[in-house]
Amino acid sequence: MTAAQAAMTLESPRVEDGADIWRIARDSRVLDLNSSYSYLLWCRDFAATSLVARAVDGGEPVAFVTGYLRPDRPGTLVVWQIAVDETHRGQGLAGVLLDALTARVRPDAVETTVTPDNTPSDRLFSAYAARHGLRLEREVLFDGDLFPDSVDGAAAHKPEVLYRIGPFPTTGASL
Template sequence: MTAAQAAMTLTLESPRVEDGAAMWRIARDSEVLDLNSPYSYLLWCRDFAATSLVARAADGEPVAFVTGYLRPDRPDTLVVWQIAVDAEHRGRGLAGVLLDALTSRVAPTAVETTVTPDNTASGRLFTAFAVRHGLPLEREVLFDGALFPATSDGAGHLPEVLHRIGPFPHTGASL
């Protein structure tokens, strides 16, 4: 199934507060995202619904999501906070469909996200997005791993590498 075919069987729309629990579960089950509290997903659905999307199956249940916000100091820059796809729907290009739909809706000058070096799927997703849209991609460490507290198991956190994509041609602006 192609990305376009996968998207046709799903509905993309802004998240509702009622979607928070499902988004938390999808993030938890991804096993690669930093899991936020269930409460934060509820707040995200309330406060950042205009810069986020969920993909709904025919039964209305969320099967994937992308959350984002506009940077307060650069309101033309969309920061993609998390993007996750339920295991049953992976491998169909749905994350790319969500990212394309969100950037089309928000029409930012640039997109920023952070990716840890071990999250190869996200690295490939954002690289493919930049290539697909003919946009420059810059990478640099935003937060060194030493800035994060140790987890309960004593493990450290890998650095968060900033991926800055843009400027988008519709804006003519520079980063």
């Protein structure tokens, strides 16, 4: 653990964190930005499957991971978004958050989607699978033309590639 990681606490988000999480997502310039209202709801309804990182002194969140358990596959943790504030990038916080969330939830498998141009997310989830000795499968989940925000008939959204990681050992995630 780095000194920067040791200076952070990881905890479930509170509704009051929704605005900061929205800001971090917006400022990432990579994530699809949801409405600010959705981040407030996320902090209320999915706090058990999400985490924020904040300075030990209890300050504002500087990184977050949001997730949920798939209703049709309750052993599968879907990582919805993960982002780190620009001033805290390069310290391994995204990997720490992902490890901590899967240790807490103990899923059978992890799923997420990544657009082909999102190299940092590809590296994060590929490294996660390798670090834990888990299989990683990729396949296009949603073609870009399925998204309604096309421009003059051309897809404005890149395809979303499903990353399926696992299965974890039958005793649950042992991280």
